[in-house]
Amino acid sequence: MKYTLAVLVENKPGVLTHISGLISRRAFNIESIAAGYTEEPDMTRITIEVEADDEYELEQVVNQLSKLIDVIKIIDLTGQDRIHRELALIKVKASPKNRAEVINIVEIFRAHIVDVNKETMIIEITGEDTKIEAICELLKDYGIVEIVRTGRIAICRGPRPAKNV
Amino acid sequence: MGKPRGQMYFASDPEISWEDVENLSSTTYNGAKVLLELLTEEGVEVIFGYPGGSLLTLYDALLDSPIRHVLPRHEQTAVHAADGYARASGKVGVCMATSGPGAANMVTGIANAYMDSIPLVILTGQVPTHLLGTDSFQEVDITGMTMPITKHSYLVKDAKEIPRIVKEAFYIASTGRPGPVLIDLPKDVLAAEVQNSNPPKLCLKSYKFFSKGNPGQIEEAAKALAQSKKPIVYAGGGVITSQASAVLKELVEKTNIPVVTTLMGIGSIPTNSPNFLGMVGMHGTITANLAVNDCDLLIAVGVRFDDRVTSGLKHRFATKAKVVHIDIDPAEIGKVVKSHIPIVGDARLVLEELVEKVVPPETEKWWEQLLNWKKQYPLCYEPDGHLNPQMILEAMGTYSDGDSIVVTDVGQHQMWAAQFYPVLNKRKFITSAGLGTMGFGLPAAIGAQIAKPKSLVWLVTGDGSFQMSIQELATTVQYQLPIKIVLMNNGVLGMVRQLQKMFYNERFNQIQLYSNPDFMKVADAYGIKGIKVESPEQVNEALKKAIEIPNPVLIDCRISPDEIVLPMLPPGKAITDILGGNE
Numbered sequence: 086m087k088y089t090l091a092v093l094v095e096n097k098p099g100v101l102t103h104i105s106g107l108i109s110r111r112a113f114n115i116e117s118i119a120a121g122y123t124e125e126p127d128m129t130r131i132t133i134e135v136e137a138d139d140e141y142e143l144e145q146v147v148n149q150l151s152k153l154i155d156v157i158k159i160i161d162l163t164g165q166d167r168i169h170r171e172l173a174l175i176k177v178k179a180s181p182k183n184r185a186e187v188i189n190i191v192e193i194f195r196a197h198i199v200d201v202n203k204e205t206m207i208i209e210i211t212g213e214d215t216k217i218e219a220i221c222e223l224l225k226d227y228g229i230v231e232i233v234r235t236g237r238i239a240i241c242r243g244p245r246p247a248k249n250v
Numbered sequence: 251m252g253k254p255r256g257q258m259y260f261a262s263d264p265e266i267s268w269e270d271v272e273n274l275s276s277t278t279y280n281g282a283k284v285l286l287e288l289l290t291e292e293g294v295e296v297i298f299g300y301p302g303g304s305l306l307t308l309y310d311a312l313l314d315s316p317i318r319h320v321l322p323r324h325e326q327t328a329v330h331a332a333d334g335y336a337r338a339s340g341k342v343g344v345c346m347a348t349s350g351p352g353a354a355n356m357v358t359g360i361a362n363a364y365m366d367s368i369p370l371v372i373l374t375g376q377v378p379t380h381l382l383g384t385d386s387f388q389e390v391d392i393t394g395m396t397m398p399i400t401k402h403s404y405l406v407k408d409a410k411e412i413p414r415i416v417k418e419a420f421y422i423a424s425t426g427r428p429g430p431v432l433i434d435l436p437k438d439v440l441a442a443e444v445q446n447s448n449p450p451k452l453c454l455k456s457y458k459f460f461s462k463g464n465p466g467q468i469e470e471a472a473k474a475l476a477q478s479k480k481p482i483v484y485a486g487g488g489v490i491t492s493q494a495s496a497v498l499k500e501l502v503e504k505t506n507i508p509v510v511t512t513l514m515g516i517g518s519i520p521t522n523s524p525n526f527l528g529m530v531g532m533h534g535t536i537t538a539n540l541a542v543n544d545c546d547l548l549i550a551v552g553v554r555f556d557d558r559v560t561s562g563l564k565h566r567f568a569t570k571a572k573v574v575h576i577d578i579d580p581a582e583i584g585k586v587v588k589s590h591i592p593i594v595g596d597a598r599l600v601l602e603e604l605v606e607k608v609v610p611p612e613t614e615k616w617w618e619q620l621l622n623w624k625k626q627y628p629l630c631y632e633p634d635g636h637l638n639p640q641m642i643l644e645a646m647g648t649y650s651d652g653d654s655i656v657v658t659d660v661g662q663h664q665m666w667a668a669q670f671y672p673v674l675n676k677r678k679f680i681t682s683a684g685l686g687t688m689g690f691g692l693p694a695a696i697g698a699q700i701a702k703p704k705s706l707v708w709l710v711t712g713d714g715s716f717q718m719s720i721q722e723l724a725t726t727v728q729y730q731l732p733i734k735i736v737l738m739n740n741g742v743l744g745m746v747r748q749l750q751k752m753f754y755n756e757r758f759n760q761i762q763l764y765s766n767p768d769f770m771k772v773a774d775a776y777g778i779k780g781i782k783v784e785s786p787e788q789v790n791e792a793l794k795k796a797i798e799i800p801n802p803v804l805i806d807c808r809i810s811p812d813e814i815v816l817p818m819l820p821p822g823k824a825i826t827d828i829l830g831g832n833e
Contacts, residue, residue: 098405102397106398145584148581149581152581156456157455157456
């Protein structure tokens, strides 16, 4: 099963390597990892999706991660009422002839076109990973040149921040 | 060429040459001096180190510091020496080495300390900051290399950071579950001028550990113990680290509970205590293993259910028992064996509360059973007229007292020592348990003797292990450390031979140590006394003589390569498959 963890860490060099290294050393598979600054200047939030057999196994990885000196807090967002998003930039083949068709797809998915040239265009799309996969499926027919994805980030609904949970 | 003296300049300036850095360093109040002042403040009395290019400034500053420097003959042994020092004294061990190969040589030593949760602060030299990441001369990414084997590490980029980092490093190394902390010090950072070295207040908001256990859980454990019919304590290194031996004794006296220990836990209860059933696990006593298998309450204190104890069969370990697991590291709870009553906290504080609350259980029948096993399966060997290693260890015990320390290397001799040498006190049995590092013994004995100059320090080693650190004989001579080295010399790598004999149909391979030196001549070459022991009758005289000599002594005991360690619970096998029972 896939689990989503929000890992709050001190914004220090090497902390991301430390975390990813520990997870892989304990033989867990990272599906995606996304890190960025937060509302506090010295805190970074890392959203990790890991594959684990069960909650017991997940607990082991959380316990090990919690031991890292620079880890402030780990919150398991799996199963919580949360919103998760991912951003993808997709470079797709679009000649003047079929450009309108592609634009049509982009509109249906409420995505944006952020660049265009004679042969290709770049589409920016945010949403859950299923949405991104769906648009990719449709764009495949035109020829996808390149895809870049940020990895999933997640936040809980309600007034309380994760750090206070 | 170098700039004239007296002019202001910064050591991190890429224009500056190494020569300038060195000229600057001896005159100014620099990073190295700040570092040594802070180490003194932390109570550091000795550093085990090996110099080199990137540490020149530090070694220069060391000349004016009250801290003693000990020079082992290898960077790996410098770490083992600091490790032995920490184990014998309970203090943080400090060691250092230069950048590149110096730092890389320390890796095994660091891993060894990490596995056994030994508090160390390791200082490594590093190339100047402007050369970092350029594959410059003697550069390795030591913080990267040691990431999985340190509790924490720092790469110091600015000398102003030194005070905070040193304070944090000692705090992290010595608190919670202890472990090694590495500080990587670029050459220019050590040489950089520092204005103000007032250490800031310790602020580690993300580092926390529990000391007191949850009172409700302790209450539960006390209740379980009171109701139990076959309770047992399974004590490990955590009991020694948290200084819980005294309270463990109280618990034993109050409840008459039997105790088994891990290899790391040896000495947490005197091995001659009537409640001690022996070491548990692969080469533990049959009684200890049967007792753990049959108990209805397992109080695990400061242990991690290592596969040498559980035989790698976590689902078949102590299956009839309710498990109380007391450990300061929450990640150990449930890592291997599920516990029914987990208590995260300091072993001493938790046991103190437990002792207060507990009502002694009815254990008469249990003891009847245990004593029967003890009688049926004593730890024994057959004196066959040859020089048996077990008898040497027993004899050593008769010359020891509560202050004597025995340090072991790794292999058969280590297990014989764990089985037959009587350990009367905590911090008196020093061994590489988790990592099983051959070559650990001699340098660790050096560290232990430096920590406890008045104690009798034995080193039990084998001819394989000994030759991995044999150069340290020079260190014992240089610092006049009267270590008594008992070399179990059988001309083979005994433990590997035993495994090949028992599980690989005696297809022996690469276990014969052909061309071993004449160890008497080796002793002679280093200027220490050598005594050869070839028969049982020579043992007592040799040991007596060794103790009388106020210098290091090498006792070369010629034992048979056919000696094996029994009992033996093969990995992956259950207690019923134990080898070497008397039946």
